[in-house]
Amino acid sequence: MTGRAEHPAHPGGIEVAIVSGLSGAGRSTAAKVLEDLGWFVVDNLPPELIETMVDLGARSSGQVTRIAVVMDVRSRAFTHDLGAVIKELDARGHRPRVLFLDASDAVLIRRFEANRRSHPLQGDGRLSDGIRAERELLAPLHDQADLVVDTSARSVHQLRAAIEAAFGDAAVDVGHSVTVVSFGYKHGLPPDADLVVDMRFLPNPHWIPELREHDGREDVVRDYVLSQEGAEEFLDRYLELLRLVGAGYRREGKRYLTVAVGCTGGKHRSVAVAEELARRMSGEDGVSVTVSHRDVGRE
Known part of the structure; x- marks a missing residue:
């Protein structure tokens, strides 16, 4: 050559x-x-x-x-x-x-x-x-x-x-393309994930009867999940980590990042947090963000 x-x-x-x-x-x-x-x-x-x-x-x-x-x-x-x-x-x-x-x-x-x-x-x-x-x-x-x-x-x-x-x-x-995917651990890890984070440290809306049939894309579940102790601090800190990792990936020539957000069934906590992470990252310069929910509807 x-x-x-x-x-x-x-x-x-x-x-x-x-x-x-x-x-x-x-x-x-x-x-x-x-x-x-x-x-x-x-x-x-x-x-x-x-x-x-x-x-x-x-x-x-x-x-x-x-x-x-x-x-x-x-x-x-x-x-x-x-x-x-x-x-x-x-x-x-x-x-x-x-x-x-x-x-x-x-x-x-x-x-x-x-x-x-x-x-x-x-x-x-x-x-x-x-x-x-x-x-x-x-x-x-x-x-x-x-x-x-x-x-x-x-x-x-x-x-x-x-x-x-x-x-x-x-x-x-754009300098970086990020996919945020929610999932349920009971259905297995997403095999193409670069980073995996576990939302099971937050209370599970499944055990609240009026929230059980809703999912994390709906305001009633999202507001509940994001108002829990530790949720806001997690989002702030994890976004900082993603900025650090994303910058390193770009230096290494890796333009694509898949972030997997998990909870037990992939319906409530992981979905709400994935949506919020995607919303916040969409405001970052040079970043294209898509979000998907692998296991919503599988329960």
């Missing part, structure tokens, strides 16, 4: 999204969202042709400014070649990012069975064997991804919102 001196940066550069992940985890949905956002989407372009495609875009007089390349295990060599390609694109003044779509084995199996499809690596073996083989093949790409989105508990609308926050027009001008 040649260095930066031989490849001066293109004015403005090209936004490059390399979209990969496990079969059944949402690659096709991600590609459609990017297309709707105005990205030029190419399916399974060989790694050695990505630079050529991006250079053509750079010479298009501004007609093509965002290119998304969707890649899967059909391009088996790409996990070995992609690191060099990304480094070269960066050296040429472009802005490459890797989006990896993930999901649990159990969820992937359910999705394949619901669609009556076989896994591309299954062969004569079991569906779980194909998923395991693909996960091993894609592990290096998962590890170097800028953004990993676990779709196990996300609806199509929630996946769209996450991609729009990271790759839409609003994301271009």
